[in-house]
Amino acid sequence: MRLLVVEDNALLSELLAKGLRTAGYEVDLLATVAEARAVLMTTTYAAVILDLGLPDGDGLAILRELRHRKDSTPVLVLTARGGLQDRVSGLRSGADDYMVKPFALEELVARLEAQLRRPGQQLGNSLHIANLEFDLRGRQALIDDQPQVLSSRETAVLELLMRSKGRVVSKKQVEDHIFGLSGDVASNAVEVYVHRLRKQLSDKGAKVTIHTIRGVGYLIAEEKA
């Protein structure tokens, strides 16, 4: 899968390329708005990593043009500007995600993958936490490579939690995900499914924990030793 990195700092650009190549991506490097504009007119990338402070202009201009052409290539914006207004204008211009320097390469890769796994995007095989795997195509959970039998609701909850690895999923998000717009949902329904899922996972020896963050939601993480 080919990514485009638009970053004017040569050193950072090289390091990013090295990290992304290690993670299994092919990477093209560009350093100016003009170059990026020209290349994006003719080439389609799986995703674009875009720095905002470029020598010949603002990276947001490229993003706006892309969205204006109805091009939905995921764009992950990198910036040194952590300012409130900057963050808002970046997302309004159609950025899919936003990272403030200095960022962890690991997190960049994780967020990139999250974008690439979105419906309609290219990355689509499986998600892993410890010995738990979730096959996105077959919608199947595996523990130590052994397929597990889970109810469809439990599978839906697990998929959502694993797609949001490292982030808290609100109770509302879980409700929307499993019940959609089907109307009335018992107030403790989510708790019930999470409870069942938790029990199933621990019974089958998955080394993961589903944390309840009271008043906020749920978070799946590797079990602590």
Place this chain on the structure above:
Amino acid sequence: MIRFKSIISRIVILHVIAVAITSVLMSVALSWLLSMATNNIHNEAMEEQAMSLAAHLALDANGGLTLELPPNLQGLYSQPYGRYSYAVVDEAGKTLFSSLPGKTAVFAADPRAGTVQFLETHIGDAAISGASVRRIVGGRTVWVQAAEDLANSDVLIDDIVDDFYKHVGWITLPILLLLLVIDIAIFRRALKPLRQASEIAQQIGPARTDIRLPLGEIPSEVRPLVSAINKALDRLDEGFRLQREFTADAAHELRTPLSILRTRVETLDDPRIAKALHLDIESMSRVVGQLLDIAELEAFAIDPAEVADLQAASAEVAGFIAPLALEQGREIALLGATTPVWVKGNAEMIKRAIRNLAENAIRHAPKDTVVEFVVEENGTVTVQDRGPGIPDEERELIFRRFWRRDRNQQGNSGLGLSIVQRIAELHGATIEVENRVMGGAQFSLHFIPAASYPKT
């Protein structure tokens, strides 16, 4: 020295003093002019009387002078009436005719006196005032004197003078007071552009540094002051702009090298060194981030119309921070309101404040305890932990920049709470620090509740 609060009161006070002085001076001047006028009338009357007396002087056959007065004049100068008197004096000072008993002159005659003279004298207790007129009758020069006893003088003229003091004199005071009222109205009108300029100036704040005072209506006397203010605002605006630019530049210059360092460390082969360096970079990144936050807050201003959902902001921070807390063996819980709680302010900044409070609480909370966020309907968010609490003597210190109890603690710059305080200031919010009964610290931020969801 009396200090006047306003120009109007200064004008009123000084004007009242001026009115008092002017009304006294005017009355005095008018009455003096009036008495001058009466005097003139009297003198003219006396001169005329002397002239009409002189008309009756004639030469007799012996070359002597005779004075044949018609009966009406005889009556006027008669002793019983006593009001008027006359005398005719010759060059030698000899009295030829007189209405006075003893045939004396009314005024001691001065042969060298001019054609017409106005004189005063006393006969007994009576004050006499009159005129002496030189006439030449048949080659002889005589002085005809006519006088009036002032005690009996014209009642009408006297009344006018007396009346002036009693009634007419007072008219000056209301006229002057009316003038004062008109003056105040004129001044208020003249100062109106200044009041309008002040109202515009009221709106100037860090959020609206672009406003300038209009010069159009401003009186030319005040114009230099107003344009000086506008120039000062230009300089302030420039200062804010430079500060914002500096913050953006500094962010770039500091964060890009940190990113490079971090990425380099992440791709190191030895995972032990990588982990150690990674922690160092983390804490340095945090300090840089907080310093830039502070720099940004210095030049930041909140739109007074902005409102934020405190419940949603708290939930977002709790969700964001929960994975980090769990990693460190602390739990997060969000309690209290479950529906939106609208407060005045900027959502991003409110989140920053709550996040700094939460990071602070997580740092001080013992392992396996819960850091709780409580959102109340009245616009309060409280972050509480089960840590050691805050000694009374440190309650002020904790908000100081770079203050830390333990200076060796990694990843703690001592900036977090000063950021919270600055954000609270910008929002007109108050911070309350308490120790919990069962142990631990509790920080409450009381924001200003907003009436309802904003008009979009």
